[in-house]
Amino acid sequence: MEKEQVVQEIAKKMKLIRTEQSLSQDRMAEIxxxxxxxxxxxxxxxxxxxWNVVVSFTALFENSEILQNTLGNEPLEVIRLVTFGTPEEPYGKTMGGKVWWREIDSQSGYTLQQNLISQHYRIIDQQNFRWYSTFDQNEALERFKQLIH
Incomplete structure (x- = not known):
């Protein structure tokens, strides 16, 4: 997912999420x-x-069901990934990916997963801490191989 695609997806959902949150246009604009x-x-x-509005919107309404259905259960992870690229150390405790994630492989205490909505990949450890995120499958597989050896 590229920045422009994220902006377009968020833009399409802003009115629905504003309505979901029972906010007037005046209040949403102020927020x-x-x-x-x-x-x-x-x-x-x-x-x-x-982009600043998209980031703020995502941070403020990350628990919105509509937003989660748009970007996956962790919309801020998608924002961070698009903004910063891939992390090189564990960050962020996850819920383990029981609902929004497909397990690709699991070895040596690490699990490679793919998000069913955003299609990005991540590697988590046994305590569900995220070690790596990327939209590139080959990068994810390579990093997974490095971690398990």
């Missing part, structure tokens, strides 16, 4: 630090939000 006019343009799909 996001944008004008109501800008929010209306985004909701009518006449313009796209900036």
């Amino acid at each position: 996001l630090g944008i004008s109501k006019k800008t929010l209306v343009q985004i909701e009518k799909e006449r313009t796209l939000p900036g």
Whole structure:
């Protein structure tokens, strides 16, 4: 998933999530630090939000069912991955991927999974800490091989 794709997906869902959260356009615009006019343009799909708005929106509404169905159960992980690339050390405790993840391989205390919605890959350890995330399958497989040996 590229930054532009994330922006487009979030833009398409902003009105639904605003409604899901029972927020008026005035209140949502205030929360996001944008004008109501800008929010209306985004909701009518006449313009796209900036990356800062997308990041703020995702952080503030990460528990939204609609947002989770759009980016997977950990939307901030997708934002971090698109922003920073792949981490080189364990970060972030996960829930282990019981619902939104397909297990690809599990060896030597590490599990390689793929998110069913965003299609990105991650490696977690036995305590469910995330060691690596990427959208590239070959990178994920290579890092997995490094960790298990």
